[in-house]
Amino acid sequence: MxxxxxxxxxxxxxxxxxxxxxxxxxxxxxxxKDKDELLDGMLDVVVGEIDPPRSNVEWxxxxxxxxxxxxxxxxxxxxxxxxxxxxxxxxxxxxxYMDSMIGMFRxxxxxxxxxxxxxxxxxxxxxGFSQELFNDRSDVDPDLEMETYAAMADTYPSIYELALTxxxxxxxxxxxxxxxxxxxxxxLDLVLDGLERLKDAD
Amino acid sequence: MxxxxxxxxxxxxxxxxxxxxxxxxxxxxxxxKDKDELLDGMLDVVVGEIDPPRSNVEWxxxxxxxxxxxxxxxxxxxxxxxxxxxxxxxxxxxxxYMDSMIGMFRxxxxxxxxxxxxxxxxxxxxxGFSQELFNDRSDVDPDLEMETYAAMADTYPSIYELALTxxxxxxxxxxxxxxxxxxxxxxLDLVLDGLERLKDAD
DNA sequence: GAGAGTACGTGTACGGCGTACACTTGTCAA
DNA sequence: TTGACAAGTGTACGCCGTACACGTACTCTC
Numbered sequence: 321m322x323x324x325x326x327x328x329x330x331x332x333x334x335x336x337x338x339x340x341x342x343x344x345x346x347x348x349x350x351x352x353k354d355k356d357e358l359l360d361g362m363l364d365v366v367v368g369e370i371d372p373p374r375s376n377v378e379w380x381x382x383x384x385x386x387x388x389x390x391x392x393x394x395x396x397x398x399x400x401x402x403x404x405x406x407x408x409x410x411x412x413x414x415x416x417y418m419d420s421m422i423g424m425f426r427x428x429x430x431x432x433x434x435x436x437x438x439x440x441x442x443x444x445x446x447x448g449f450s451q452e453l454f455n456d457r458s459d460v461d462p463d464l465e466m467e468t469y470a471a472m473a474d475t476y477p478s479i480y481e482l483a484l485t486x487x488x489x490x491x492x493x494x495x496x497x498x499x500x501x502x503x504x505x506x507x508l509d510l511v512l513d514g515l516e517r518l519k520d521a522d
Numbered sequence: 523m524x525x526x527x528x529x530x531x532x533x534x535x536x537x538x539x540x541x542x543x544x545x546x547x548x549x550x551x552x553x554x555k556d557k558d559e560l561l562d563g564m565l566d567v568v569v570g571e572i573d574p575p576r577s578n579v580e581w582x583x584x585x586x587x588x589x590x591x592x593x594x595x596x597x598x599x600x601x602x603x604x605x606x607x608x609x610x611x612x613x614x615x616x617x618x619y620m621d622s623m624i625g626m627f628r629x630x631x632x633x634x635x636x637x638x639x640x641x642x643x644x645x646x647x648x649x650g651f652s653q654e655l656f657n658d659r660s661d662v663d664p665d666l667e668m669e670t671y672a673a674m675a676d677t678y679p680s681i682y683e684l685a686l687t688x689x690x691x692x693x694x695x696x697x698x699x700x701x702x703x704x705x706x707x708x709x710l711d712l713v714l715d716g717l718e719r720l721k722d723a724d
Numbered sequence: 725g726a727g728a729g730t731a732c733g734t735g736t737a738c739g740g741c742g743t744a745c746a747c748t749t750g751t752c753a754a
Numbered sequence: 755t756t757g758a759c760a761a762g763t764g765t766a767c768g769c770c771g772t773a774c775a776c777g778t779a780c781t782c783t784c
Contacts, residue, residue: 333740333741333742334741334742334743335740335741335742343761343762343763344762344763344764345742345743346743346744346745346762346763346764347761347762347763349743349744350760350761350762351761354742354743355742355743404655405607405653407656408656408657409656410655410656412677414655415674415677415678415681416677416678418655418678418681419677419678419679419680419681420680422680422681422683422684423679423680426680426683432683432684432687432688433687433688435684436684436687436688436700437705437708437709439684440654440705440708440709441705441708441709441712443652443653443654443655443709444652444653444654444655446655447655450645450646450653451607451645451646451652451653452642452645452646453606453612453616453620453645453646453648453649454609454610454611454612455610472617475614475617475618475621476617476618476620476621477621477625478621478622478624478625478628479617479620479621479624481624481628481634482624482634482637482638482641485634485635485638486634486635486638498638503639503642503643506639506642506643507639507642507643507645510643510713510716510717510720511712511713511716513716514712514713514715514716515712518712535769535770535771536770536771536772537769537770537771545732545733545734546733546734546735547771547772548733548734548735548772548773548774549732549733549734551772551773552731552732552733553732556771556772557771557772
């Protein structure tokens, strides 16, 4: 996980990991069945970092807090969401997390049906991230970025307009001006509020 | 794309593609810079299959329809969402699609700010899919699947309970009983309704 | 019609990857 | 002392993307 945190997930090959451990690649296979099992294990550690839910608070607060905790865990390991997306089968650890999450909805008064839909709606947000179309990594020079936007003005007028507005709103001079944490919570609350309305409509 | 549709995206290597085209692998590099450019091109075709928005309808209908069209395009090419997730930079085609989507919100009366948040909230749903924790491929025997669930009853009681309910609700005898299309539209409408409330609150 | 440019395909090769299989080595209980 | 067992080793295979140098055939100009 240290290697993935520092060098990026694409740098994590069985060979490089073995080298980092001063060991021959095949030695790893005494400990994991294959690379997938290694990745599953890494994810389990990340999921294990998610705080347990607080009790004696209403469902919305409890779920909100837990999901934000999941998000913090994922932000600590930038590779985790990408790996998570690539997994096709959940590990027991993840199943346990989902089970507990379902329980939180249920004990919050959700019908089984609405809980089901809720889990679907939450989607990857349950794990502390939400699939964006593209990760706007801001590892580019902000000035240059604005130039890029300016060059797009004719071709993509709406994107340009949006970029302008967002930048001006930002307290800093320029830059992407896009607060990921805010956007995440905005979406989370939108969904949770919507679910609450549906629940109370019953 | 035919090869990816039929054999799965993991079977699409430059070598296999070349073989399918009765050509030597390096010949492909006369047409694409590298494999990423090939994948980008494939996605562009998929995005091109999305119907243009209908005009003279309210924003919510227009956006809803367009996203469902995007979803149909993606369902035609099961590999597309996975590849989309893996992309890090949008192509001009995708930028165009996003630009048009932003425009739809704007002309629907959204402030620039709310449009910005809206785009984030929609996330991957904009492209016709939404990131699920795990794709419950139902390529397993339904009976066996229920057995699996039953075995999980003690360890994951909430998942078991949910699986039971969902199965019983289903009109068919058993099976996953999970209508992906319904769940997608459920989530889409939840989000769109929430956005509408925020828009009108201004 | 000759030559040059260009579009396209070829062949070989390199360095990476995951991992199957057969092997040694170190440790410790009986 | 022995023998089981956990851990690490070495070699090898078949895949992958793709750099680089080399054909080959068509087209366009003089």
